[in-house]
Amino acid sequence: MNNKLVEKEFDTSIKNKFNVYNSLFLNLPFRKVQNIGMFIPLLHHVCKTGLESGRDPIDILDTFFESQADINSDEEKIDFMFRVIQYVERQIVLYDSVEDAAYMHMHGLTDDLTLKDFIHLRDNRNFSEKMSEVLSTFSARIVFTAHPTQFYPPSVLEIIRRLRKLISNNRIDEIDLILQQLGLTPLTNIKKPTPFDEAKNVLYFFKEVYYDALGELYKNVRKTMPGNEFNNHDIVQLGFWPGGDRDGNPFVTSDVTMQVADEMRMTLMQCYLRDLDKLQLKLTFRHVDQILKDLRRTIYPTCFQSDKTVALDAILRPLQDVRNILVEKYNSLYLGELDAFIDKVKIFKTQFATLDIRQNHAVHEKAITEILKKNNVITSALSELTTAKLSHILLNSDFIVEPDQFDDSLLQDTIRNIKQLKTIQAKNGEGGCNRYIVSNSEDIFAVLFVYALFRWCGMAAEEITFDIIPLFESMSGMANAKDIMVDLFRIPEYRAHVKRRNETQIMMLGFSDGTKDGGYLKANWAIFRTKEELSTVCEMYGVKAVFFDGRGGPPARGGGKTHRFYAAQSEKIANHAIQLTIQGQTITSKFGTIEHFIHNSEQLLTAGLAHKFASGNNNISTRQRRLIEELAERSFEKYTSLKNHPKFIPYLENKSTLKYYSKTNIGSRPSKRGNKDGLVFKDLRAIPFVGSWSQLKQNVPGYYGIGTALAELQEQGKLEQLKQLFSEVPFFKALILNSMMSLSKCYFELTAYIAKDPDYKEFWNLLFDEYTLAKEMVLRISGYEQLMQEEPISRNSIQIRERIVLPLLVIQQYALQKIEQKSENIEVYEKMVKRSLYGNINASRNAA
Numbered sequence: 050m051n052n053k054l055v056e057k058e059f060d061t062s063i064k065n066k067f068n069v070y071n072s073l074f075l076n077l078p079f080r081k082v083q084n085i086g087m088f089i090p091l092l093h094h095v096c097k098t099g100l101e102s103g104r105d106p107i108d109i110l111d112t113f114f115e116s117q118a119d120i121n122s123d124e125e126k127i128d129f130m131f132r133v134i135q136y137v138e139r140q141i142v143l144y145d146s147v148e149d150a151a152y153m154h155m156h157g158l159t160d161d162l163t164l165k166d167f168i169h170l171r172d173n174r175n176f177s178e179k180m181s182e183v184l185s186t187f188s189a190r191i192v193f194t195a196h197p198t199q200f201y202p203p204s205v206l207e208i209i210r211r212l213r214k215l216i217s218n219n220r221i222d223e224i225d226l227i228l229q230q231l232g233l234t235p236l237t238n239i240k241k242p243t244p245f246d247e248a249k250n251v252l253y254f255f256k257e258v259y260y261d262a263l264g265e266l267y268k269n270v271r272k273t274m275p276g277n278e279f280n281n282h283d284i285v286q287l288g289f290w291p292g293g294d295r296d297g298n299p300f301v302t303s304d305v306t307m308q309v310a311d312e313m314r315m316t317l318m319q320c321y322l323r324d325l326d327k328l329q330l331k332l333t334f335r336h337v338d339q340i341l342k343d344l345r346r347t348i349y350p351t352c353f354q355s356d357k358t359v360a361l362d363a364i365l366r367p368l369q370d371v372r373n374i375l376v377e378k379y380n381s382l383y384l385g386e387l388d389a390f391i392d393k394v395k396i397f398k399t400q401f402a403t404l405d406i407r408q409n410h411a412v413h414e415k416a417i418t419e420i421l422k423k424n425n426v427i428t429s430a431l432s433e434l435t436t437a438k439l440s441h442i443l444l445n446s447d448f449i450v451e452p453d454q455f456d457d458s459l460l461q462d463t464i465r466n467i468k469q470l471k472t473i474q475a476k477n478g479e480g481g482c483n484r485y486i487v488s489n490s491e492d493i494f495a496v497l498f499v500y501a502l503f504r505w506c507g508m509a510a511e512e513i514t515f516d517i518i519p520l521f522e523s524m525s526g527m528a529n530a531k532d533i534m535v536d537l538f539r540i541p542e543y544r545a546h547v548k549r550r551n552e553t554q555i556m557m558l559g560f561s562d563g564t565k566d567g568g569y570l571k572a573n574w575a576i577f578r579t580k581e582e583l584s585t586v587c588e589m590y591g592v593k594a595v596f597f598d599g600r601g602g603p604p605a606r607g608g609g610k611t612h613r614f615y616a617a618q619s620e621k622i623a624n625h626a627i628q629l630t631i632q633g634q635t636i637t638s639k640f641g642t643i644e645h646f647i648h649n650s651e652q653l654l655t656a657g658l659a660h661k662f663a664s665g666n667n668n669i670s671t672r673q674r675r676l677i678e679e680l681a682e683r684s685f686e687k688y689t690s691l692k693n694h695p696k697f698i699p700y701l702e703n704k705s706t707l708k709y710y711s712k713t714n715i716g717s718r719p720s721k722r723g724n725k726d727g728l729v730f731k732d733l734r735a736i737p738f739v740g741s742w743s744q745l746k747q748n749v750p751g752y753y754g755i756g757t758a759l760a761e762l763q764e765q766g767k768l769e770q771l772k773q774l775f776s777e778v779p780f781f782k783a784l785i786l787n788s789m790m791s792l793s794k795c796y797f798e799l800t801a802y803i804a805k806d807p808d809y810k811e812f813w814n815l816l817f818d819e820y821t822l823a824k825e826m827v828l829r830i831s832g833y834e835q836l837m838q839e840e841p842i843s844r845n846s847i848q849i850r851e852r853i854v855l856p857l858l859v860i861q862q863y864a865l866q867k868i869e870q871k872s873e874n875i876e877v878y879e880k881m882v883k884r885s886l887y888g889n890i891n892a893s894r895n896a897a
Contacts, residue, residue: 055158055841062151064849067144070216073225074140074232085132089140089856091117092133096859105802106862127877130860131884137857138236138888143228144853145637145891146209148846150216153644155842161612161648165273167655181274183661185281187626189653190597191640192288192405193254194632195247201637203253205236210257213642237887244301248291248309252316254636255401259287260320262646264393269647270654282395285650287402288484289313290630294407295466296488297734303465310404310473310482311355317401318352321364324390331383337374340367358476361398368394400481404473407486407520408463413498416460417443420505424448439494443501444542450505467506474514483515486557486597490519491526493536500543510542516550518597522559524567527575530556531582538590547592555628556583557597561735568688568754569791573784574681577619584623594623599630610787610840611639611649615656617779619667624660627653634891669778676767676774677781683761684754687819691753696812703869704800704809706744706861709883710737744889746799746858747816751791756823759830771830785827789836792824793847794893799858802866854892861885 074086092113099109110130114120120129168180201209208231215224242250263285271279292309295301325348329341344367350357368391375384418431426442427433434442452461452468473482487495496517503513521530534554537543547554558579564572580596587594600611615627631640640646660667669677691697701707742749762771774781797820803813824836837844864878864885872878 051158052839052841055155056845058158059155059842059845062154063148064845066151066216067147067849070143070147070221070224070228071140073221073228074136074143085129085136088118089133089136092856093852096855100798100801100859103801105805105866106799106859107866109859110863123874127874127881130863130881133856133860134881134884134888135236137854138891139228139231140853141850141888141892142205142209142231142236143212144849146212146216149213149642149645152642153648156648159842161652162655163648164270164651164654167658168273178275180658180662181279183658184270184274184279184284184654187654187657187661188281188283188286189650189657190286190288190626190628191650191653192290192597192628192630193251193402193636193640194294194630195244195251195291201236201250202238203250204234205231206250206253206637208234209637210642237884244292244298244305245308245312248289248312251289251291251636252312252401254641255287255313256316256320258641258643258646260317260393260397260401262643263287263396263650264389265643266647266650267392267396268389269651282392284654288628289402289404290407293404293482295412295463296407296409299459303462303469306404306406306466307469307473308355310477313401313404314358314399314477314481315352315355317397317399318348318359320397321394322348322352324393328383328386328390331386332371332375334374334379334382337371337379340371340374343367359399361394361478364394364399365391398478398480400477403480403484404477404482405484405486406466406470406482407488408466409488410490410495410498412459412463413487413502414494415457416455416463416502417498419455419457419460420448420450423454436493440497440540443494443497444540446501448505450502464502464506467502470515471508471512479514484518484555485515486518486520488520488522488559489526490521490533491523491529493533493540495519495533496537496543497540500546510546511549513546513549516553516555517546518555518557520557520559520599521579522557522561522566522599524572524575527558527579530579531586534583534586538586538592544590551593552591553593553595553625554587555595555597557599559599561599561739564750565733565735565738568685569751569788570755570758570784571681571685571688574677577622577780580623581619581621584621587623593625595626595628596623597628610783612652612656613779613783613786615653616659617667617783618660619669619780620660622660624657627657629653634893667779669780673774673778673781676762676770677778680755680758680762683758687754687757691749691815694812694815696809700809700812701738701741704745704803704865705741706865706882706886707733707737707741709879709886710740712879713883713886740886740890743794743893744858744861744886746794746796747820748791748795749816752788752823753816753819755785755788756819756821756826759826760822763826763829768830772832775830785831786837786839788823789827789831790843790847792820792827793836793844794851795820796851796855796858799862802862850892854889857885857888857892861889 095113095117096109099112100106110126114126114129118129120126208227212224212227212231215227238246266285267282270284273279289309292301292306295306322345325341325345329338329345332338332341344364347359347363351359368387372384372387372391375381375387414431418427421427421431421442422429424446426446431439450464452464455461455464470482470485485499487499490496496519499517500513503515504510519530519533521527534556538547558576560572560576566572567575583596584594611629618624638645639649739750742751759771762768775785776782797817800813804810804817806813828834828836831838833839835844837847861882864881867878868875868882
């Protein structure tokens with residue numbers, strides 16, 4: 050890749066174009082404050098120079114109000130700052146749209162390989178045939194979640210879609226008009242979204258993007274394969290968590306789950322109806338037209354009535370009849386359009402996506418405890434039973450469980466949810482809901498409790514058509530994962546269940562909580578090694594291991610460059626499928642358009658293929674493993690000392706936006722587990738934890754401990770080994786490059802005033818010193834002159850986004866300072882902090 054060429058094209062296609070359209074913002078119709086846009090460049094300059102000279106946000110903005118804007122009263126200042134926040138939010142929408150419009154053009158200049166490119170690079174018939182064989186069973190599963198980092202209402206999503214299209218065609222007059230519409234349209238929710246609202250927001254992309262994009266992707270893959278006989282309609286599968294992810298969200302009830310399952314199916318039927326109507330305009334031939342009319346009459350009521358369903362065969366059979374007639378009587382006219390529709394039906398079936406169910410192991414444990422107490426097996430606690438005795442009861446006892454047997458409403462609804470799963474399968478097809486994920490899996494009972502609940506809720510063992518997926522997310526959970534799976538596979542009843550599930554065991558690894566628990570380097574290395582160990586265990590027992598990665602947006606939650614991550618997996622890690630979560634802004638930034646979806650889905654497939662055909666390139670020697678292990682342990686010690694620092698929790702509570710996440714109207718899920726009044730680190734969810742560091746522009750979870758670990762090994766004379774590790778081990782290089790992304794988004798000048806705070810100056814300097822050391826060391830071992838040197842598009846994008854959002858961040862810090870000073874307008878400033886969260890989250894695109 051020619052970096053200079055890419056940077057030049059970036060300036061032409063993105064930076065310059067954004068500056069042109071940004072000028073249209075000067076006349077946006079904001080209430081009360083005229084010409085707000087005229088102040089923005091000046092405000093940015095004042096903020097940047099002020100911060101870099103060591104001034105605090107209150108001093109910077111109050112001076113600006115007095116000397117530049119002639120604003121004196123607190124009321125006027127507050128009103129101005131809210132208008133700036135509104136303005137910056139819309140600048141971000143504009144920049145996103147400009148960048149998205151240039152997406153395919155810019156990525157055409159990079160080293161990203163399409164599936165077609167990957168095959169042609171080898172240009173070998175034997176290789177093509179072998180790859181075709183691999184892809185016939187390989188799959189990538191993209192699971193969309195509703196975690197609270199995506200909050201645009203559908204009206205704004207539609208504006209963004211239209212704006213992106215207009216920018217692609219340089220329709221400046223229409224762009225001006227739609228920017229005015231954007232200026233008057235609320236970007237945030239008036240009230241907290243319900244889980245059903247969240248589901249509908251994600252389904253917007255399913256209907257408007259993924260339905261056509263996945264059909265187009267499949268057609269492209271088929272064309273690429275030798276002989277054009279490819280027939281794996283599951284090569285890219287879609288998963289869905291909104292409405293099914295019950296863990297820590299009391300608002301996801303069994304009623305909501307059923308409502309969402311119905312909405313998914315009805316939305317899909319609307320897509321089918323839309324395609325069917327298009328076909329009817331073309332297939333106007335005798336016999337054919339009547340079959341299509343009858344099919345339309347069958348599908349139509351299922352689009353809008355939740356009690357109306359249609360079997361997959363009732364859709365495919367008439368379409369196949371039409372196909373036969375076209376071939377036999379009508380010269381295969383429009384056969385391509387018909388085949389494309391048939392492929393879509395085979396891809397999406399009657400479900401659109403698989404609705405995953407997730408619940409915390411602690412809830413199941415509580416349910417099992419109550420059941421055994423009511424059946425006089427125990428008096429008060431499961432600890433009364435030995436492991437063997439409890440296992441025997443779970444596998445062999447036949448209790449009948451009903452919701453009304455419980456006093457606890459959560460347990461009642463947990464049982465209702467399990468009992469309704471077969472109904473969802475009956476309406477949406479088995480693939481519509483066949484995965485049950487158990488959070489906080491620490492022992493075999495995480496799986497066996499769910500197995501027992503399935504049986505006691507009315508399913509015979511052979512009727513459990515669900516993958517029970519343990520989620521190993523803590524450091525202890527990952528350490529025990531190998532022994533847990535060995536013990537499970539040794540249980541005949543569970544081994545028989547796995548056999549019925551196509552000899553496949555899906556295991557989920559939690560990057561978010563793992564990093565929160567163990568720090569960036571330690572957690573990622575632990576996940577890597579856990580995957581290797583679990584792959585070995587599964588192979589030993591004749592089971593196909595599939596890993597489901599709970600990845601968030603930023604590197605601190607498993608994000609970063611997805612292709613690089615999967616292509617760097619070692620040959621000891623099973624590679625039968627790639628499964629990962631996509632959430633928050635990543636839904637729009639990576640999968641928000643047809644072009645984005647196809648490109649990034651192909652990147653997942655080529656990553657899997659690159660891993661499959663790596664030919665030893667990803668092997669890590671024993672010496673290299675010892676080096677990574679030593680780095681992981683040293684970084685873990687440094688990160689643990691930070692977590693144990695007496696100011697760690699107070700700093701987050703008093704100097705960050707952490708407590709305001711739960712007060713925003715971003716997502717339906719509470720920001721922490723449990724109902725404790727005080728902040729307990731273990732109960733804190735990864736999203737607000739990582740997001741709060743991002744708002745501070747400190748991004749601690751994405752690098753903390755790496756600088757110290759590298760520096761200590763350098764002092765031992767191992768610098769050359771570290772450089773060699775970076776250049777020779779793709780996994781380690783991927784970790785360091787992702788960490789560079791976190792470091793690139795840091796701006797400690799924003800909070801430098803805290804270094805003068807008598808309560809927190811020592812803690813702030815601790816963070817700053819590690820940031821400085823980490824930046825120095827990653828540049829040294831990589832040989833780079835600047836962070837993200839190999840990624841000019843992302844690097845330049847970050848720089849522009851950080852520049853746009855700087856006034857908003859200074860306003861946020863201004864408000865936090867005022868709150869700390871107990872201003873008489875404290876409620877208004879708290880509202881300002883909450884309001885400022887939105888723009889910064891979207892500007893970062895993977896802030897949490």
